[in-house]
Each structure stands twice: as structure tokens, then as C-alpha cells.
Amino acid sequence: MRVISIRCPxxxxxxxxxxxxTMSDMMKEITYTCQNPVCGFIFVASLKQATEWLASVRLHKQSRQISGRSRALYPADRKPS
Structure with a gap:
């Protein structure tokens, strides 16, 4: 996992x-303090979720494996009868 590295602005x-x-399930406010004793700047940064495209891909794969049979999640995936 990658660690977010932020420097003093x-x-x-x-x-x-x-x-x-924690502001919500998708947003946090983080207070940072500069480690330079001469500066000592304190600031707040926001961290929020930008997209959910990976979660939707996982959901799509899981929906096809329900009850051991293929199940279409989107109309474009349905096979013609």
C-alpha cells in the first residue's frame, strides 16, 4: 500500500x-503540522473519494456468479432468446 506523502506548503x-x-463515509479532514521548528505551519487538507469504478467492476463480476449461474447485470450483457 502506498503512503501519501505531503510536504509543508x-x-x-x-x-x-x-x-x-471524518466528515462522511467518503470524506475526511486531516490537520497537518510542519516539523520545521522555524516554520511550524498548521494546515487542514481534505481527502475524498473521487470515483467508484473499481467497486462497480467487482460488483459486476460477483453478480455473474450468483447461485452458480450467469446473471446479466446490464441489458447489454443479456443473451438473445
């Missing part, structure tokens, strides 16, 4: 997470 030094606040 003022001095570009490393920052640490001071506080997390």
Missing part, C-alpha cells in the same frame, strides 16, 4: 498528521 519540510476528522 510554505517551507516544503515534512509534516505529521495532528488530527483526523
Amino acid at each position: 510554505r517551507c516544503h519540510h515534512h509534516v505529521i498528521t495532528a488530527k483526523n476528522c
Whole structure:
């Protein structure tokens, strides 16, 4: 898993997470503090989910395996009778 690395917007030094606040299932506000003692800048960043395209692909694959038979999820996937 990749770790998100954020730098201070003022001095570009490393920052640490001071506080997390979950706003919803799809959004967080994260408070960061600069580790440069001369700067000490504190800022809040928002982290939100942008898309769900991977989840929908997984759902589509799972729907085809229900009860051991193929089941179309979308009308375009249905076979003509």
C-alpha cells in the first residue's frame, strides 16, 4: 500500500498528521503540522473519494456468479432468446 506523502506548503519540510476528522463515509479532514521548528505551519487538507469504478467492476463480476449461474447485470450483457 502506498503512503501519501505531503510536504509543508510554505517551507516544503515534512509534516505529521495532528488530527483526523471524518466528515462522511467518503470524506475526511486531516490537520497537518510542519516539523520545521522555524516554520511550524498548521494546515487542514481534505481527502475524498473521487470515483467508484473499481467497486462497480467487482460488483459486476460477483453478480455473474450468483447461485452458480450467469446473471446479466446490464441489458447489454443479456443473451438473445
